[in-house]
Amino acid sequence: MVILSSYFSFVENFKNYPMKKIVLTFGLIIGTILCANMIVMVNMMYGDTVFKGNDIVGYTALIVLFSLIFFGVRNYRNKQLNGAISFGRAFKIGALIAFVASTMYVVIWLFYYYLFVPDFIDVYTAHVLQTCTTPEELAIRTREMADFKEMYKNPLFVILVTYSEVLPIGLAVALLSALFLKKKENS
Numbered sequence: 001m002v003i004l005s006s007y008f009s010f011v012e013n014f015k016n017y018p019m020k021k022i023v024l025t026f027g028l029i030i031g032t033i034l035c036a037n038m039i040v041m042v043n044m045m046y047g048d049t050v051f052k053g054n055d056i057v058g059y060t061a062l063i064v065l066f067s068l069i070f071f072g073v074r075n076y077r078n079k080q081l082n083g084a085i086s087f088g089r090a091f092k093i094g095a096l097i098a099f100v101a102s103t104m105y106v107v108i109w110l111f112y113y114y115l116f117v118p119d120f121i122d123v124y125t126a127h128v129l130q131t132c133t134t135p136e137e138l139a140i141r142t143r144e145m146a147d148f149k150e151m152y153k154n155p156l157f158v159i160l161v162t163y164s165e166v167l168p169i170g171l172a173v174a175l176l177s178a179l180f181l182k183k184k185e186n187s
Contacts, residue, residue, distance in 0.1 A: 038104030
């Protein structure tokens with residue numbers, strides 16, 4: 001009950017924020033690009049039997065994409081607050097942008113996964129097992145992927161895992177943006 005009242009309080013307060021337009025605009029832009037990238041990558045995995053993802057390139061792309069948070073916070077600071085913003089307010093705006101983008105990513109993944117690629121875990125498992133180089137590693141990864149497949153049957157787990165892919169990066173960029181953009185009012 002406390003969670004619901006906190007949620008409704010958040011929604012009611014969000015309606016009154018002058019930053020709503022910036023949060024939604026930047027959050028939806030980032031979310032749209034995140035979702036398009038996710039769909040392209042999943043389709044590449046399905047279309048290429050020897051698909052090799054690159055985590056470094058993937059996370060670098062996420063950091064570059066989430067860097068739009070910086071511009072959203074800066075835009076709000078310069079246009080709404082006459083060039084001055086506290087660390088807390090800057091972080092809150094950045095975190096809200098990251099949350100909007102991440103939520104869009106999670107919702108689209110849920111629809112895409114359950115409606116279009118319900119065998120995704122099997123395809124992903126095959127790609128993970130292809131990277132194993134020793135029989136011992138293959139046995140360990142096979143057990144891990146079987147456990148992951150079992151946990152992925154729970155929609156709450158799917159939601160948490162999907163948020164964990166993108167939200168921490170968005171929050172880290174929001175934190176850095178707040179550190180760089182905080183600026184006291186001129187007396």
